[in-house]
Amino acid sequence: xxxxxxxxxxxxxxxxxxxxxxxxxxxxxxxxxxxxxxxxxxxxxxxxxxxxxxxxxxxxxxxxxxxxxxxxxxxxxxxxxxxxxxxxxxxxxxxxxxxxxxxxxxxxxxxxxxxxxxxxxxxxxxxxxxxxxxxxxxxxxxxxxxxxxxxxxxxxxxxxxxxxxxxxxxxxxxxxxxxxxxxxxxxxxxxxxxxxxxxxxxxxxxxxxxxxxxxxxxxxxxxxxxxxxxxxxxxxxxxxxxxxxxxxxxxxxxxxxxxxxxxxxxxxxxxxxxxxxxxxxxxxxxxxxxxxxxxxxxxxxxxxxxxxxxxxxxxxxxxxxxxxxxxxxxxxxxxxxxxxxxxxxxxxxxxxxxxxxxx
Numbered sequence: 537x538x539x540x541x542x543x544x545x546x547x548x549x550x551x552x553x554x555x556x557x558x559x560x561x562x563x564x565x566x567x568x569x570x571x572x573x574x575x576x577x578x579x580x581x582x583x584x585x586x587x588x589x590x591x592x593x594x595x596x597x598x599x600x601x602x603x604x605x606x607x608x609x610x611x612x613x614x615x616x617x618x619x620x621x622x623x624x625x626x627x628x629x630x631x632x633x634x635x636x637x638x639x640x641x642x643x644x645x646x647x648x649x650x651x652x653x654x655x656x657x658x659x660x661x662x663x664x665x666x667x668x669x670x671x672x673x674x675x676x677x678x679x680x681x682x683x684x685x686x687x688x689x690x691x692x693x694x695x696x697x698x699x700x701x702x703x704x705x706x707x708x709x710x711x712x713x714x715x716x717x718x719x720x721x722x723x724x725x726x727x728x729x730x731x732x733x734x735x736x737x738x739x740x741x742x743x744x745x746x747x748x749x750x751x752x753x754x755x756x757x758x759x760x761x762x763x764x765x766x767x768x769x770x771x772x773x774x775x776x777x778x779x780x781x782x783x784x785x786x787x788x789x790x791x792x793x794x795x796x797x798x799x800x801x802x803x804x805x806x807x808x809x810x811x812x813x814x815x816x817x818x819x820x821x822x823x824x825x826x827x828x829x830x831x832x833x834x835x836x837x838x839x840x841x842x843x844x845x846x847x848x849x850x851x852x853x854x855x856x857x858x859x860x861x862x863x864x865x866x867x868x869x870x871x872x873x874x875x876x877x878x879x880x881x882x883x884x885x886x887x888x889x890x891x892x893x894x895x
């Protein structure tokens with residue numbers, strides 16, 4: 537079944553991890569055998585061939601580079617100035633554009649492009665390995681925007697979604713692990729996003745930042761890669777009240793496959809998913825919870841965050857590559873989800889959201 541994944545850090549891996557995503561995940565692992573500079577070396581799960589093999593024809597693909605000298609161990613962090621962070625996001629953008637020139641990917645930035653691309657992927661007469669992977673460009677954490685004029689520059693080259701926060705401190709918003717509202721710059725950013733029609737990604741915002749951003753911003757909101765705080769108690773997850781607020785705004789929440797967000801008690805970089813019984817099916821517990829809160833399957837989907845600076849060591853035990861997300865079809869059916877529900881989760885919810893946002 538055609539699948540949309542709303543959060544993949546593809547260019548971060550291509551540039552900073554030096555991964556050639558035109559190779560399969562297994563080939564990338566073989567090339568990285570014996571390397572120790574990154575904790576997830578030889579354990580990656582994502583590649584362009586594996587996306588095609590898994591019928592994952594459209595992704596929300598990120599740029600990420602943070603201004604935070606003291607947290608260089610965090611993904612995309614450690615840049616000593618916003619200008620340097622901006623330069624890194626431009627290297628990442630250049631990689632996407634090079635993949636587009638090579639016919640591997642195609643940027644989707646408006647409703648016409650969306651409909652054309654979806655029609656291509658739904659055309660069963662063309663083999664999946666002959667189709668480019670579509671990408672919607674998103675910025676995870678706004679630190680790299682030197683000032684607000686850079687948001688308009690980014691919109692011009694196709695930026696269509698933005699999460700103001702990431703981990704720890706931020707120039708525009710504090711993120712995961714902290715508390716507190718948006719910064720004064722962050723309030724201006726959210727209003728400028730609204731003017732341009734850039735989708736607000738609520739992921740990584742603090743509770744105060746979440747409330748403030750949703751109050752200031754009147755446009756389309758999603759939570760690209762988030763799970764439920766009731767099931768995994770941590771500020772990184774969405775509270776029940778936040779889930780309800782998102783549903784009232786017509787938002788969709790992408791279930792995240794990072795093991796520490798799937799079951800409580802898991803310690804990042806230390807615990808073993810097998811010890812916690814974490815499988816692909818585990819995400820359905822989070823889907824069930826959101827369905828019960830919102831009364832339908834219209835607010836849940838996939839935002840896997842696979843290869844989000846982790847690999848098989850922090851993924852569900854039955855996930856070898858991202859193509860294994862297709863296992864959700866049978867797992868959801870076995871849990872009583874209808875064909876319509878499954879199609880909603882795989883692609884229809886994100887499509888409805890995008891059609892409304894870009895109408």
